[in-house]
Amino acid sequence: MSQAKYKLIADYIRSQINKRKWLEGFKIPSEMELSELFCASRMTARKAVDLLVHEDLLKRAPSIGTFVNPPRAQSSLLEIKNIKDEIIERGHSHDMVVLSKMTLTPNTKVAFELSAFETKVFKIVILHLENDIPIQLEERYVNAELIPNFLEQDFSHITSSEYLMEVAPLSNAKVMIEAIIPSKILKHHLKLDDNTACLKITRTTFSENVPVSLGYLYYPADKYRVTSQLSVN
Amino acid sequence: MSQAKYKLIADYIRSQINKRKWLEGFKIPSEMELSELFCASRMTARKAVDLLVHEDLLKRAPSIGTFVNPPRAQSSLLEIKNIKDEIIERGHSHDMVVLSKMTLTPNTKVAFELSAFETKVFKIVILHLENDIPIQLEERYVNAELIPNFLEQDFSHITSSEYLMEVAPLSNAKVMIEAIIPSKILKHHLKLDDNTACLKITRTTFSENVPVSLGYLYYPADKYRVTSQLSVN
DNA sequence: AAGTGGTCTAGACCACTTG
DNA sequence: AAGTGGTCTAGACCACTTG
Structure with a gap:
């Protein structure tokens, strides 16, 4: 071609x-x-x-x-984009490593966010790599009743967002952005040194106003930032 | 024109x-x-x-x-709110301390963002307090040619945003959110301990597509986060 | 005066979908 | 066969910054 x-x-x-x-x-x-x-x-x-x-x-x-322009991965908050598309758009390679998969009874915070007081939730932890460099650690909780086959997916090939989008199309989302000092385990997975902070994005996604999934997304601050254009009118 | x-x-x-x-x-x-x-x-x-x-x-x-196309997703991150209004809305007290005011030749980065290759820029550094606790350190650069009287304002009473809004109404803005490990001077001004990260928001504001002002806004990560609701359609 | 990006023209051929 | 967007050409004049 x-x-x-x-x-x-x-x-x-x-x-x-x-x-x-x-x-x-x-x-x-x-x-x-x-x-x-x-x-x-x-x-x-x-x-x-x-x-x-x-x-x-x-x-x-x-x-x-x-x-x-100065280099750095960028992302627009406005767009509901998953990390894979973002990386592919930059012409880079995207890989995923599944670190854990489990079914559990949610703690208070997760239960509250997912309105999952009566049901179990699934939890997955996935490391996303951009050109073999860690770019996002995804810790995701999903309502097990709403998305019963979630854990059976092969999350080294399909992203959680892609699968969720298929079975429960996103209608809206709630986003929170924070800066944190990374924990030891975060530092290890994201290969952070002592002088690097961590950007934490918490995103709850809704399908027809029912909360479906809660994701904690951790990014190395030296490799990732969120950008947004806004205009009056 | x-x-x-x-x-x-x-x-x-x-x-x-x-x-x-x-x-x-x-x-x-x-x-x-x-x-x-x-x-x-x-x-x-x-x-x-x-x-x-x-x-x-x-x-x-x-x-x-x-x-x-269908109408776009929107976000409340879009709201151009200044820290003072935010604090007042919470029913708290807002105070400002002017740490420095100066006129200087911009470095490359600032010159780029403000398209100020030929002109000087003004710089102010202001500490914002919420109920007497540091909540934002504002480092702001303004095109001296466009806003000639900027430095003469009393920034312990009027915020830079309020003044700029008066003389050069905002038409759009570019926002970037990052996590950083605070420098010594930031730690000092924001009274941060070693275990607290810092949220850095960089905002370039435009008046009729002309860049007017570049602000670096630093927040203690334990006291501040950005939230946003977005919906598809 | 030479170089830069910003805009514009009046054509051209292409692959593809439609009546 | 006619219409569409996708790509491309070889020019042109402009305002502006630089040596």
Whole structure:
């Protein structure tokens, strides 16, 4: 299959950045230079740059040039996106390691959030890797009555979000973002040193206003941040 | 001020959607029709559509047409609330201590965010107290050319947000949330112990798409977290 | 004066879905 | 066969910053 020329140019720029040949603040070749380099018209080179500006990888400064933005995984709070899609969109590899699976009687907090006072809940702990580097530890509780086959899924291939989306389409969610000092076990799984904090996102998801799942998502603070654009009107 | 033609076309489409003349699922005029309607080339009409596809307002279906998307998920993180209003709403007392005020030549990062390559910026550092307990350290940079009287304000009585809102009404903002291990000086000002992380919110605010102000807001992680409700549709 | 990104034109060929 | 979006070209003029 053949790629569009502007995608080839974008891939080239992306790879220079990923390979750290072009670092933060680097002024990339001008649109004219790119178009000559790839025997393309300026509009085509420009389209490649447009793509990466939209991905927040580059930033334009009119009359001056186009520059590499600071690196870092980013995520928009607004979108209900799972970590896998986010990683794939960045063109990186995504892998999962299932650390544990169990059925249990929920503690007060979990029971309250899931309105699971009468039923058991399933718990899974999954480590998500981006290019083989830990990026998220997912600790998830699911109402066992609502999603009876949850534990039988192969969570090294399908994400919990994907499976839940299939069986209980998401209608809304409640999100909380906190900063924490990582516990020993978190430091171990996320390979954190003593100088790195941890971002904790707690997300309760609802299907038709019934709480289905509660997830505690832990991220290494040096590799992950949440971003959001907002506008008045 | 004159608008680019593609923006006019985009505004037209946006207004049709906002006025509910074009509803979810509606097939908008083809790129050829739009270009004829506005006496523009197809590439220009296409650029307008591109813009709205990126905003998630439209969706393309090759060979078929371009359609209006369902309304987007929304989040209360969107609310542009300042710390003072938040504290007052809780029925608590709010006080501010101005730690520093200065005029300086911006570093690369600040210059980028504020597009302040040619001008000086003002910097203020303010500690916000809720019931006499430190709740936010605000480090704010403001384009000195755009807001020339900024430093002369009495920031122990008016917040920077309130003043900025007066002189340069906010049109949109970019927000980033991170977790950090606090520096010594942060620990001191926020009275943090060694076991407490710090939530860092970076917010760039725009007035009519011109970046006006860049704020780094630091919160004690044990006293502050961000919450948000979001719903699909 | 030379270089930059921002915008725009008037064409072109393509693969694909539809009547 | 006619219509759609996807891609691409080889130009053009603009405002702006820089040497």
